[in-house]
Amino acid sequence: MSEFRSLTSRRTRTYIVYDPTTKQKIYLLKDSWQVHGSLKAKIICEPQDGDILIDEDIEQILEESQKLAEDYSTSPPSIDFNWNVVSHAFTGNWQAYGRCGIIQREVCPNNILITCAGGILNDWDLSKKEDGILSSRLHEQKGLWEFMSSLLVAGHHDTHTIQDDMESFVLVVIYHALRYFSHNKTDSTLYILNNVFTHRERIRHGRYGGGEARKSLFLHNGYIGRDFKLASNPLHKWVKAAIAAVKEWIESELAKSDPEDSDEELGLMAWERAAAIPLPPLPAANEPVPVTPRVLDTHDRLARYFEICLEATNWPVDDKPYDILPDLKKEEKASQAWMRARDADRWRECQL
Numbered sequence: 001m002s003e004f005r006s007l008t009s010r011r012t013r014t015y016i017v018y019d020p021t022t023k024q025k026i027y028l029l030k031d032s033w034q035v036h037g038s039l040k041a042k043i044i045c046e047p048q049d050g051d052i053l054i055d056e057d058i059e060q061i062l063e064e065s066q067k068l069a070e071d072y073s074t075s076p077p078s079i080d081f082n083w084n085v086v087s088h089a090f091t092g093n094w095q096a097y098g099r100c101g102i103i104q105r106e107v108c109p110n111n112i113l114i115t116c117a118g119g120i121l122n123d124w125d126l127s128k129k130e131d132g133i134l135s136s137r138l139h140e141q142k143g144l145w146e147f148m149s150s151l152l153v154a155g156h157h158d159t160h161t162i163q164d165d166m167e168s169f170v171l172v173v174i175y176h177a178l179r180y181f182s183h184n185k186t187d188s189t190l191y192i193l194n195n196v197f198t199h200r201e202r203i204r205h206g207r208y209g210g211g212e213a214r215k216s217l218f219l220h221n222g223y224i225g226r227d228f229k230l231a232s233n234p235l236h237k238w239v240k241a242a243i244a245a246v247k248e249w250i251e252s253e254l255a256k257s258d259p260e261d262s263d264e265e266l267g268l269m270a271w272e273r274a275a276a277i278p279l280p281p282l283p284a285a286n287e288p289v290p291v292t293p294r295v296l297d298t299h300d301r302l303a304r305y306f307e308i309c310l311e312a313t314n315w316p317v318d319d320k321p322y323d324i325l326p327d328l329k330k331e332e333k334a335s336q337a338w339m340r341a342r343d344a345d346r347w348r349e350c351q352l
Helices: 055-074 079-100 162-180 186-198 212-220 233-257 263-275 300-311 325-351
Strands: 014-018 025-030 112-114 119-121
Touching: 079 112, 079 119, 079 162, 079 300, 162 186, 162 233, 162 300, 186 212, 186 325, 212 233, 233 300
Parallel strands: none
Antiparallel strands: 014 025, 112 119
8 A cells, every 4th residue: 555546655746726716726735644643743843943844834835935946046046055955954854853753764855945044854754753664664665766875775774764864965965066066077977967866777576776886976986086076165075074974874884784704605724814813802891892983873963064064154155056967968969969970971981
C-alpha cells in the first residue's frame, strides 16, 4: 500500500482548489497528509522562527513563495540571502530531530520554500520517528536521488539516519554552488553534475544503484578536483569544511562495516609480517576506550558553520545567482551537432 494512488501515497501530489460559487482559487490541496498519529503534531505546535511549516500558514506562505519565485527570476537576491534560506531549512531539520526525534528523509531543493525571512523546510510526508525507521520496509526509503546521501545510494545501509539528512543539505549547497555561483570549474560543471548528482544504474525490481562518484567527491575531491575554488570566500570555506565533515562520517561508517579477514585469507606470511610490527598498548580493563566525536554526530557543528558564514562580512556584493546549466547544455548540443556533421562528411569522403 505505498503506490501513489493508495491511501498512504508514495509521493506528493497537489491540486488547485476552487470555490464553486466565486470560481476563485482558494487553496493548494494535497492528496494525502501522512501524519503518523500525533507525532508530527508535536512539531507543528511548536514552531520557532518560521523554520517548520504549520498548516495554518500554508496559504500565506505559498502565496509569498510564489511572488518571491517570480521576483527571483527577474532580480535574483544576493548570495548571502540564498545562504540564509538553506540555513533556516537546516535549522528546521535540527529542531524536528532535537525536539521530537523525527528525521525528514527527503531533503532536496524542491522541499525548501523561500520566504522574505529566509527558508522553510517543507514536505514531511516521508518523515519518521528515528526509533520507527528501523522497522521501515525497503520501498519506504525514499528521497530525491540527486540529493540522497552517498552511503544510501551506494546501498551501504538501508536505515535512513539523521546524518543522511545532513549530507543531503551539503549536497544541496554543492549543487547550487556549482550551478548558480562563480567558480573555477565552469567548463566541467555539466560533467560534474551529470556524474555526481544525476547518474544512476537500474539494478532489479525497480531499484537503482550507483553513487560511487558522489562518494568519490567527498573522499577524494573526485570530479571537482583539489583545486576547486568558489569566488565567494565564505561559501568556499563552508563547502570545504562540509566536505571534510562528510568525508569523516563516510570513512568511519565504512570502517565499521569492513569485515575482518580470516586466518586463511591473511595467510601465514601476513601473520609473520604483522608480528614484526610493534602494536600500540591496549587500554587497561577499567580504562574507557577514547571515542573521538565526529562533526556529523549532531547538528551543532554544521549549524555553527552556517552561523560563521552568515556572520562573514566579505560576501561578494555583485555575485547574484546565474543558472549556467542552460548555456552549458546549449554548448553541448551544438558540439554534438558539429561532431555529427563532421562524421557525416568523413563518411561521404570515404564513399568517393
